[in-house]
Amino acid sequence: MAINRDVVKYTSNLARIELSDEELDHFTGQLDRILAYVDKLNTLNVANLEPASRPLEMKNVYREDLVKKSLPASEAIKNAPDKENNLFKVPKIIDTEA
Numbered sequence: 001m002a003i004n005r006d007v008v009k010y011t012s013n014l015a016r017i018e019l020s021d022e023e024l025d026h027f028t029g030q031l032d033r034i035l036a037y038v039d040k041l042n043t044l045n046v047a048n049l050e051p052a053s054r055p056l057e058m059k060n061v062y063r064e065d066l067v068k069k070s071l072p073a074s075e076a077i078k079n080a081p082d083k084e085n086n087l088f089k090v091p092k093i094i095d096t097e098a
Contacts, residue, residue: 003032 073086082089
């Protein structure tokens with residue numbers, strides 16, 4: 001598919017992007033070269049390839065979960081600027097009256 005100036009102008013209008021004449025010429029050339037490259041990919045024989053979500057095989061590496069004793073609540077909040085009933089007290093940020 002060849003890209004021409006009218007297609008770029010139409011697309012920029014849809015996207016609400018104002019382009020100068022120089023920019024129209026510049027982007028027309030760039031988009032035409034991009035689509036020509038993508039068109040080359042259509043010539044590849046991929047019939048025997050399995051679909052892949054990634055180019056490289058990956059696996060997650062997790063550490064083993066270890067149960068450990070945690071801090072008591074009073075120790076965890078001892079440096080908090082504001083606390084109430086062993087909980088962090090924070091300013092209200094969501095107004096429920098709407």
